[in-house]
Amino acid sequence: MHDFVVVGCGPAGARFARSAAERGHDVLVLEQGEVGEPLACSGHVSLDIWDYVPDGAREELFQNAIRGARFHLGGADSTAHEFYREGPISNAIDRVGLDRTLAEAAAEAGADVRDHHTVTAVDERQGGVTVTARGPDGTERHEARMVVGADGPRSRVRDECGLPEPDEFLHGVLGFDEAPDAQDFVDVHLTVPRFFAWRIPRGDAGVEYGLAVSPGEDERARFEALCEDYGVTLDRRCSGLIPVGPPKRVTGRRSLLVGDAAAQTKPFTGGGILYGMRAADHAAREVDPDAPGTLGDYERSWRDELRTEQRLGHLVRAGYSVPEPLQRAGLRAFSGEIGVHMDEPSTLFSREQLRALLGR
Template sequence: MYDFAVVGVGPAGARFARRAAEAGYDVVAFEKGEVGTPLACSGHVSDDIWGYVPDEAREELLQNEVYGARFRVGGPDSTPYPFYKEERVSNVIDRVELDRTLADCAREAGADVREGHTVTGVDERDDRVVLEVKKADRVGGGTETVEARMVAGCDGPVSRVRRAVGLPEPEEKLHGVLAFDRTPDGGDFVDVHLTAPTFFAWRIPRGEAGVEYGLAAPPGVEVNDMFDALTDAYDVETDHFCSGAIPVGPPETVTTDRVFLIGDAAAQTKPFTGGGIRYGMAAADAAAETIDPADPATLDDYESAWRDELAREIRLGKLIRKCYSLPEPVQRLGLRALSGEIGVHMDRPSSFFSRTHLRRLLR
């Protein structure tokens, strides 16, 4: 019997598998397809990402560096309101290769990472969790039963683990889409359009890899039509279209007696961007540091630890998102007043109130 079984080997699952294996636990991790595919989200991340990967991975992962963002209330021809730093604000990375790099780190730490394995059943018992796992034909086919003292559900916004054990859903799920124009663009500003209901659309230059276009909106909005309008406005043709759910708002609990959720499955995401790479890996670290698979009571410690780390940022992120729904004249007034050099961290809304940022505003 394993100490931990991890369902889903995205950033959160791979990070937890690595940290738990480094702590000496016996870890198995299941990914239903190939790690990193299909692409499900953007690769626009803060400098914090480099603390989670080996130093030598940076050159292979990095596609472009970003120094600011142009916010617009309308389309590409509308007035831009620039927010920028003199130093790098963020990075554009190869999102698929990030997942593969993190999975390799987990393997090197001793975790048994199995691709082509789909968890189809989760049976939580008093002293263990029994998983039913279907193997893809390319890895031998058939099914197997795997037992673990605890299970980490890291299987994304539409989590099978979450449903199987009856944990509550995220507060909401947005519908996100993105695609790529392969024309190289080394620009150092992203474009953010406050044109999607309660959220936004974006354009991210990815260096030699081209340009990413995307948007997200609540259920019921015709996001495909809005995406077509966005790319038509930029007069580009895109390929590799991706679509998926973006969970926003963690539920009151993400644990049972022997199961815990991490990452998108727990809606550990930024409400104002939908990004969850850094938040999910921070929660994975909290889980590895607090959970003892032989002691279910330590799951309460995990609940406290990840919320101590992220709850304030998530709460402030919700306030920022409310600004996306303000009347357009108010949005323009606010963007005009606040635009210019900033002192904020893209993963930490609390940095908006930092001394560095307030000094720059006063300038």
């Protein structure tokens, strides 16, 4: 019997598998397709990402250094308000390569990572779980003390174990232009209802365009308008759901959720790579597969770390929808050099940010 069966090998699942295996647990990871495919997530991340990958991986994954953002209340040619630092704030990275690097690190730590395994059922019982999967050689059944749902916004584990859904789902669209662009500013357009659109230069890898909208909005039409505004035609694109707002419970009798399955994301950008991996570390540290009561320790610990950032993130997102005169006034007031961390809205109130404001 395995200690954990992890369903999904994105950043959160791979990070949990690696951390749990390093603690001596027997970990099996089942990924539906090939690790990293299909791409459905932006590759724009904070510099903290390098704390989670093995030494030497940065050279292969790094694409471009970003030190600022231009915020627009109109199209590509509209007046922009710039926010920046002297050095890099974030990086554009190889997003598919990140998943594969993290999966390899989990395997090297001792986890059994298997791709092309589609989980079809999870039977959660008093003494353990049975995970049924369809693999290359037919149907398989795996016994474990606990199951970890790291299988994205439409989590099979969440549904099978009767856990509640996130508060909200957004629809995201990404497209890629292969023309190299090494600019060190991203463009953000506050023109999408209740969210935004973006343009991210990725060095020799090209440019990423994207946006996210609430259900009921026509994301395809809005994305075509964004591309037309920038004068690009994109053949390579993808889409996916973005969960926002964690449910009140992400654990069951013998189950737990991490990453997008638990909506451990930033409400103001939809990104969840760092939040999901931080939560995965909490899970690996707190949960004893032989003691279901420790699932409550995981619930408390990850929420204690992320609660404030997620609450403040909701306030930041609310600013996307205030009347345009208020948006303009706010952007003018805060534009210039900044001292904030892109994953931590609490740094809006940090000493570094205060010094940046006073130094203008």
